[in-house]
Amino acid sequence: MNRLEGKNVVITGAASGIGRAAAGLMAAEGAKVLVADLDASHAEEAAASIRESGGIAVGFGVNVMDEDAVAAMIDRAVAEFGGIDVLCNHVGGSNPRKDLDLLRMDLDEWDRVMALNARSTVVASRLAIPHMIKAGGGSIVNTASVGGLIGDSLQSAYGAAKAAVIRLTQYIAVQYGPENIRCNAVAPGAIMTPALVDNIPADVIEGMKQANALPYLGEPEDIAHAMVYLASDESRYMSGQTLVVDGGLTSKSPLATGRSSMLS
């Protein structure tokens, strides 16, 4: 339970869903965690529950779209913990009612989604990297999505923004690898979080399950475990990679379901 002993972690979007699970697991593995989120009271609540379990965590309210606020977040982590070893650029998403197919997509939503997912990753990384260089290295863990790897019928901006996160992950890995800074991404498939359950109709969620190779959908902890690995020294020789954690979704040929009838 000490895989992140001595690591100072900043994680954004950590008051809910996957981010909250990852913050809890990282603290349980010995990290000091700055739990940052737009929802300051839920961030503090998540940090308090980590402290109640014996971990070290501080809640922090931040809008990752606001550069000054992100700078304040990085400053707070350095003041509180003495440095930053791990940055998880975890905030992301899009509004599936506005982020549609190309002809119907709201272009303001395109700009917002690019800023929320991709620009925020650039902004926070630029502010954290000098502290990591000072500390002799670090690990940046970006949250992408299978939407950044394959096409879909809607959420075009989301897919493009997550593809940008995947490519940025490689650029950061190449540019700061010589400073001993690693950068990797995790690409979740469908995970049962409020963002999914509150926005996607139940029959579509059932269809997502059918599309997986495994007979179930993911839980926040399934991604949190991958994030702990990427944050820890266990992945010390891994950089620029995107770890796909998707229940086998992107491995499954669309023909597999029909062809299985040939077995009987």
Ligand SMILES: NC(=O)c1ccc[n+]([C@@H]2O[C@H](COP(=O)([O-])OP(=O)(O)OC[C@H]3O[C@@H](n4cnc5c(N)ncnc54)[C@H](O)[C@@H]3O)[C@@H](O)[C@H]2O)c1
């Ligand atoms: N749930 C899934 O199926 C799934 C699949 C692939 C990728 N992801 C990615 O995982 C990440 C988290 O998703 P989730 O499902 O856990 O979401 P969630 O809605 O459960 O949590 C998102 C958190 O981000 C915070 N947030 C939103 N905008 C913010 C901002 N501007 N600044 C700071 N915090 C902000 C919210 O307050 C919330 O606490 C996102 O990057 C998402 O794209 C999720």
